[in-house]
Amino acid sequence: DTADRRIALSNNYAGNSWRQVMLESWQKTTSKAVEDGLIAGADAYTTAENQATEQAAQIQNLILQGYDAIVIDAASPTALNGAVRQACDAGIVVVSFDGVVSEPCAYRISMDFPASGVEEMDYIAQRFPDGANVLEVRGLAGVSVDELIHQGIEAGADKHPQLKVVGSVHGNWSQTAAQKAVAGVLPSLPRIDAVVTQGDDGFGVAQAFENSGRPLPIIVMGNREAELSWWKKQHQANGYETFSISSSPSISSLAFWVAQQILDGHEFPKDLRSPPTRVTQDTLDDALDGLAPGSILTEPYTVDDALSLKAATSSQSAE
Amino acid sequence: MSQHTHTQGLVELCHVSRSFGQVKALSNVTLTIRRGECLGLIGHNGAGKSTLMNILAGTLALDEGDMTFAGQPLGQDYAVNQARALGVRCVFQELSLCPNLSVLENTHIACPEIRGWQWRKQAAAQMTSSLDQIFPGHGIKPQHIVADLSIGQRQMVEIARAFTAVDRPVELVILDEPTSSLDARVAQQLLSFVRRFVEGGGSLVLISHILDEMLSSCDRIAVMQDGHVVEVRQATDYTRDSLVEAMGHAASPTHTQSDVRSNESSVADPTASESMTSGASNAPLRVHQASGPAAHTPVIEARQGQIIGLAGLAGHGQSAFLNKVLMSRQGAGQVAFVAGDRQTEGIFPLWSIAENMAITSLKGLSQYGLIERQKVMAMANQWQHEMGIRTPSVQNPMGSLSGGNQQKVLFARALGASADLILMDDPMRGVDVGTKREVYERIQAEAAKGRTFIWYTTEFEELSYCDHIYVFRDGQAVEGFPLSELSEARVLSSSFEEDVVC
Amino acid sequence: MVGSPEWRAHIPRLLRTLLPAFSLTLLLLAIFVMQPRAMSYFGLNLMLNLAVPIALATIAQMMVIAINDLDLSLGAFISFVACVAATWLNTHPVAGALALLACVGIYALLGALIHLRQLPAIVVTLGMSFVWSGAAILLLPSPGGSAPDWLRTLVSIKTPWVPLAIVASVVLALLVHLLMVRSTLGVRLRGAGGNAQAVAKSGVSLFKARVTLYAFAGVFGVLAGLCLVGLTTSADAGIAMRYTLLSIAGVILGGGEFVGGRIAPIGAVLGALTLVLAGSLLSFIHIAPDWQIGAQGAILIIVLALRTLANRIGARS
Amino acid sequence: MQATLNRQAWAARPWIWSYVAAVLVLIATWSFTGGAGAGELLSGALSFSAFFAVAGLGQMLVITTGPGNIDLSIPANIALSGALAMKVMNQQDSLIGLGVLAVVGCGLSIGLFNYVLIRLLRIPPIIATLSSSFLVLSVAIVYGRSVRIQPPEGVYQFATGKVLGVPWVALLVMLLALMMAILLKRTRLGWGALAIGQNPRAAALAGIPVERIRCCVYMVSGLMASLCGLLLAGFSGGASLSMGEEYLLASIAVVVIGGTSVGGGCSNVPGVWGASIFLYLLVSMLNTFGLGAGVRMILTGCIIIAVITAVSGSAVSQAKAR
Numbered sequence A: 001d002t003a004d005r006r007i008a009l010s011n012n013y014a015g016n017s018w019r020q021v022m023l024e025s026w027q028k029t030t031s032k033a034v035e036d037g038l039i040a041g042a043d044a045y046t047t048a049e050n051q052a053t054e055q056a057a058q059i060q061n062l063i064l065q066g067y068d069a070i071v072i073d074a075a076s077p078t079a080l081n082g083a084v085r086q087a088c089d090a091g092i093v094v095v096s097f098d099g100v101v102s103e104p105c106a107y108r109i110s111m112d113f114p115a116s117g118v119e120e121m122d123y124i125a126q127r128f129p130d131g132a133n134v135l136e137v138r139g140l141a142g143v144s145v146d147e148l149i150h151q152g153i154e155a156g157a158d159k160h161p162q163l164k165v166v167g168s169v170h171g172n173w174s175q176t177a178a179q180k181a182v183a184g185v186l187p188s189l190p191r192i193d194a195v196v197t198q199g200d201d202g203f204g205v206a207q208a209f210e211n212s213g214r215p216l217p218i219i220v221m222g223n224r225e226a227e228l229s230w231w232k233k234q235h236q237a238n239g240y241e242t243f244s245i246s247s248s249p250s251i252s253s254l255a256f257w258v259a260q261q262i263l264d265g266h267e268f269p270k271d272l273r274s275p276p277t278r279v280t281q282d283t284l285d286d287a288l289d290g291l292a293p294g295s296i297l298t299e300p301y302t303v304d305d306a307l308s309l310k311a312a313t314s315s316q317s318a319e
Numbered sequence B: 001m002s003q004h005t006h007t008q009g010l011v012e013l014c015h016v017s018r019s020f021g022q023v024k025a026l027s028n029v030t031l032t033i034r035r036g037e038c039l040g041l042i043g044h045n046g047a048g049k050s051t052l053m054n055i056l057a058g059t060l061a062l063d064e065g066d067m068t069f070a071g072q073p074l075g076q077d078y079a080v081n082q083a084r085a086l087g088v089r090c091v092f093q094e095l096s097l098c099p100n101l102s103v104l105e106n107t108h109i110a111c112p113e114i115r116g117w118q119w120r121k122q123a124a125a126q127m128t129s130s131l132d133q134i135f136p137g138h139g140i141k142p143q144h145i146v147a148d149l150s151i152g153q154r155q156m157v158e159i160a161r162a163f164t165a166v167d168r169p170v171e172l173v174i175l176d177e178p179t180s181s182l183d184a185r186v187a188q189q190l191l192s193f194v195r196r197f198v199e200g201g202g203s204l205v206l207i208s209h210i211l212d213e214m215l216s217s218c219d220r221i222a223v224m225q226d227g228h229v230v231e232v233r234q235a236t237d238y239t240r241d242s243l244v245e246a247m248g249h250a251a252s253p254t255h256t257q258s259d260v261r262s263n264e265s266s267v268a269d270p271t272a273s274e275s276m277t278s279g280a281s282n283a284p285l286r287v288h289q290a291s292g293p294a295a296h297t298p299v300i301e302a303r304q305g306q307i308i309g310l311a312g313l314a315g316h317g318q319s320a321f322l323n324k325v326l327m328s329r330q331g332a333g334q335v336a337f338v339a340g341d342r343q344t345e346g347i348f349p350l351w352s353i354a355e356n357m358a359i360t361s362l363k364g365l366s367q368y369g370l371i372e373r374q375k376v377m378a379m380a381n382q383w384q385h386e387m388g389i390r391t392p393s394v395q396n397p398m399g400s401l402s403g404g405n406q407q408k409v410l411f412a413r414a415l416g417a418s419a420d421l422i423l424m425d426d427p428m429r430g431v432d433v434g435t436k437r438e439v440y441e442r443i444q445a446e447a448a449k450g451r452t453f454i455w456y457t458t459e460f461e462e463l464s465y466c467d468h469i470y471v472f473r474d475g476q477a478v479e480g481f482p483l484s485e486l487s488e489a490r491v492l493s494s495s496f497e498e499d500v501v502c
Numbered sequence C: 001m002v003g004s005p006e007w008r009a010h011i012p013r014l015l016r017t018l019l020p021a022f023s024l025t026l027l028l029l030a031i032f033v034m035q036p037r038a039m040s041y042f043g044l045n046l047m048l049n050l051a052v053p054i055a056l057a058t059i060a061q062m063m064v065i066a067i068n069d070l071d072l073s074l075g076a077f078i079s080f081v082a083c084v085a086a087t088w089l090n091t092h093p094v095a096g097a098l099a100l101l102a103c104v105g106i107y108a109l110l111g112a113l114i115h116l117r118q119l120p121a122i123v124v125t126l127g128m129s130f131v132w133s134g135a136a137i138l139l140l141p142s143p144g145g146s147a148p149d150w151l152r153t154l155v156s157i158k159t160p161w162v163p164l165a166i167v168a169s170v171v172l173a174l175l176v177h178l179l180m181v182r183s184t185l186g187v188r189l190r191g192a193g194g195n196a197q198a199v200a201k202s203g204v205s206l207f208k209a210r211v212t213l214y215a216f217a218g219v220f221g222v223l224a225g226l227c228l229v230g231l232t233t234s235a236d237a238g239i240a241m242r243y244t245l246l247s248i249a250g251v252i253l254g255g256g257e258f259v260g261g262r263i264a265p266i267g268a269v270l271g272a273l274t275l276v277l278a279g280s281l282l283s284f285i286h287i288a289p290d291w292q293i294g295a296q297g298a299i300l301i302i303v304l305a306l307r308t309l310a311n312r313i314g315a316r317s
Numbered sequence D: 001m002q003a004t005l006n007r008q009a010w011a012a013r014p015w016i017w018s019y020v021a022a023v024l025v026l027i028a029t030w031s032f033t034g035g036a037g038a039g040e041l042l043s044g045a046l047s048f049s050a051f052f053a054v055a056g057l058g059q060m061l062v063i064t065t066g067p068g069n070i071d072l073s074i075p076a077n078i079a080l081s082g083a084l085a086m087k088v089m090n091q092q093d094s095l096i097g098l099g100v101l102a103v104v105g106c107g108l109s110i111g112l113f114n115y116v117l118i119r120l121l122r123i124p125p126i127i128a129t130l131s132s133s134f135l136v137l138s139v140a141i142v143y144g145r146s147v148r149i150q151p152p153e154g155v156y157q158f159a160t161g162k163v164l165g166v167p168w169v170a171l172l173v174m175l176l177a178l179m180m181a182i183l184l185k186r187t188r189l190g191w192g193a194l195a196i197g198q199n200p201r202a203a204a205l206a207g208i209p210v211e212r213i214r215c216c217v218y219m220v221s222g223l224m225a226s227l228c229g230l231l232l233a234g235f236s237g238g239a240s241l242s243m244g245e246e247y248l249l250a251s252i253a254v255v256v257i258g259g260t261s262v263g264g265g266c267s268n269v270p271g272v273w274g275a276s277i278f279l280y281l282l283v284s285m286l287n288t289f290g291l292g293a294g295v296r297m298i299l300t301g302c303i304i305i306a307v308i309t310a311v312s313g314s315a316v317s318q319a320k321a322r
Ligand SMILES: Nc1ncnc2c1ncn2[C@@H]1O[C@H](COP(=O)(O)OP(=O)(O)OP(=O)(O)O)[C@@H](O)[C@H]1O
Pocket: B020, B023, B024, B025, B043, B044, B045, B046, B047, B048, B049, B050, B051, B052, B093, B390, B391, B399, B400, B401, B402, B403, B404, B405, B430, B432
């Protein structure tokens, strides 16, 4: 029974649509849970600056406030370890998601980032069996998610030798930064057939190509509404087809349920894999249906998803 | 030994030259400073006095020439630290204290010998004794932060600092216009100390534009003109007029009270002024003061065309009064200000001379809201000519001017503006005699045209150009009287009256 | 002496120096009222231990500000130090220590370069911020590494009575106060910031002053990085990027000024603590997530406004 | 003789160096690619640097008023203005005018708010603008969540359009830069700002309305940032909350690299443009070389330091020659 327990969300950044939808999803799920008397409270905290050190301080303050569980979207997989350790030592359940922490006492829920990178390359290989020039748009240098997806892309390039990565720029997971970076290198690049991205940057890349007057490559998207709408418009105009993959922002509610279940006495493995959300040409219209402008595709999670996740992960590790 | 070397030079400068770009600040200067004498150095603004002293103090390198100290030649690498080691100290024209440090900390900067565990105590003691010796009753604590001191106090600190001897005796002290920011009483204290110092065997170079000081304090006087030393004679050989003549100005008759224009008829007794109404279109400026230390505090009144003098000891609120008037009038835009503390209140160091001059008159120099560069240049050139500002071009940076010439630019800024009220905060600091006379005439001419002046001065002589004088004490004007009643004794007695009690 | 007019004239200045302490007290009171649990050894330590590296960074920034420069590379530098500490210092202690020493040397060299070529420090340090970040990314392409054990134990010592964070802050503040305010060296260094021409005319070498101050900045930057990595136990290339801004804000909040060599070491440490606590206060008030960032700004504004008010009332009385 | 004259002219105009550096970087890029895509790169440089330049112009004016004056609210301002513009315009060309008005109002009010914090509450500018940026960002988050992402066609066409290969945006920002130059060189407001930056006390005593000018300066900075937000949203097909993040450092960088003194009292309009173009081309060049992120950043830093050393080197040698 968790009716008198309290859970906190520690979030380090709110400045993009993914995080906004993530917070919204948390808000929706937890307010329902509080209403139902399932839990006493579930407050969300966001730091003003996107900084690991500030988040570490925030976690320490949450410890001080006596929360029973802390759910973290971490600024850094390692820099919070000190604070997370202190929380564990105080008997607090720590669940990290999306940006996970490496401290062993915490639970981790995240998408398999390298696998998603490979999947992007797989899609391109399937579209260009005879080979293609690929441009890679990366995230923020020095951040682990960027490195993980990049490893996936590299693995994909090894797997499909006909795909040639002819350029790589950092788009910092920002539409405007990606547009600028791509526009800057394009003049020096040969014809680009495909672009692999990491999320929130596909639309910026598309803008850069449109402004440069070059033929549009296949841009692998990241589930943002702007990207999907643009894709749809292109499809209607000239039959453009692509693929979109990203982690779902509602992973915050999944993390909430995991935390709640652990407080309830259930056992979970420390590492949980959340499935990515994909959009293909077939599911594009469904995905766009009811998607608010400026938003991002997300799937609602329930407590059952948390349990099935546990089952899936355990069976995986049993194999 | 000191008797023996008395006639021989302590410092000898031979054929010294120095130029800044095209400006030849010093050319072929030969000068001897003897032991135990006070050598006066006088000359028009920009004559090269400060440059020469900077070379002597090791802060400027000379281009050509030789220097010897006590017979020993000084090498090409002569610099500040060597000067200090020889016992040469300099009080520069532009004050050289760190405003963020306290008085005693500033003492350490100049006297690094003061160090060790108890250095604060030591520095405080040194400074206090030095100040007490030169300026009895100075009221400065070694712990005071320099920024909190008035410019006069800062000058006192800097002078006293130059005379603190820690390890080795002070041989030669250079005072570059030390009295420009001091009131008459403090200046007198300094000058009598100067005599004591040289009688004790020290050497001293004194630069000043106040002739009486030079005549009374110096043993010999060297006159400079355009980078040359034109003559050196015993001070007793000079009179005021012959000095002025030697400096290259036409000797005009010494100023007397009688040739001051006297429109005293229009000046009324300030105590009665409240009942007076002015017939002029411009209502008189009147400042009522809060009740002060004196029994009756006069209402300060300035009518159109009047020159109002503010007297009293430095630091008794004259500047604060001018500030108050300035701030209250500024909305109307009809007021201009001549700063005396030019470094902190006057100049814009990154700008050219022309821009510094034009800043208060921009409205008149623009057309359709845009400033016209030609008009700015025309104004600057005209005022350069009128004030005799020595520079090859008004487009040169402000910092290339000598101190007195910078002050003239500030004058030009205010006189060139269309303001009909001009406030002057001891504005003649560092201006040479010839120019001063021209400026006095100019002020009177402008007043006759209907401009009003409020003029705080530390020089008694300047009060005789005013129509009405107010003496300040403890932040208040304690007495006001027309020019006809002006006498040095009266000013002094009202400046001091209650000081005796404290 | 107290109560004499002499003394009274200095009340406004005294008040100004007390203001940083005032805002800190104000914030602490607010936190204690909202979360009484914070008023304990454990609570104070939790709230303040991450303030120590920020305080060190603030002191480093203050050294540069003392000579009228601004260090825009401090955050990147501290991140780099943290990366070195979490990698080389752990695996090859000697090489790591040498690398950290070299960092201090580079800071001193920067000071020399800036002085000799009369460069605008802000541009040079802007450039250096890229250099440090790049070097950190080369060293640790993705977050990781691990702080040496001795460092971890050092920063988690349990001091008696008062938590280590407070002891460290007090010691830091007093030491730097002695160094920069009370010592003759400090006087010369501050003098160089107050009136460079004047101290040069008195024979103080501006070159030495700037190099010394930059070296000090390097030393305190290294200390900040070590302390930080000890607390977080591992590093990433961008771990301290925000310290640049925080350290500048801390210096100013503590009563320092950008020019004129006006610095206040004790105030700077208090300023850093104030900034950290302003963030903490937020966790104790429940605000809708959307407005939390804004509330952070509002807290800063309110604290500063109250202190302005106190200053004015004090100055008037 | 001729050579020394030239040298003096160059040292007197430090902004020339940012252009020289930009040209050198451009040549390096072209020699790497063999000149391919030359025009494309240039026109890209013009439009992207226009955004830096417009934000930089405002920042420059603030920095001109003296040490400690810096506007940290630019990023938040850009985010809010972009969102506001897109929402008010609501994808309709007929509402563009209203949107522009809203953006102008927004920028001016943020500037005024900054000034009020600085003046009335006596908060040091750097902390005042930092605090206000948090507030503004919060407003942007709350307000901008339901932003219609696409700009109206007219704005999009303007922001991405070109005339003779020169982007309209660049032309507009050049016009703004020209106005800024006139403001600084020919108006009382500009002279006042320069005077305040050199010696605020002397400025007040010389009859300059110091506080009024400070207020204007912060409002102009707010206005420039919000125009940047509007243009950026139009250019990149919609507003996003993170749109302004890089402008915190960038707006300062273009100002100081462009030769404006951080000590105040001396500003440099052409330098802002030169530095913006230089920074864009530099990043593009290093991207083109295909180096890793770490090496790229190190080179960026070293090149910036090298450029500034070269510039000041000539100034120093000239000062010595005097
Ligand atoms: N740094 C400089 N750069 C250029 N010119 C200078 C510089 N310093 C002095 N000068 C010029 O050298 C000449 C001599 O200046 P100096 O300061 O020695 O005059 P001064 O006799 O002390 O005058 P004052 O009585 O006004 O103080 C002046 O023409 C001045 O313009």
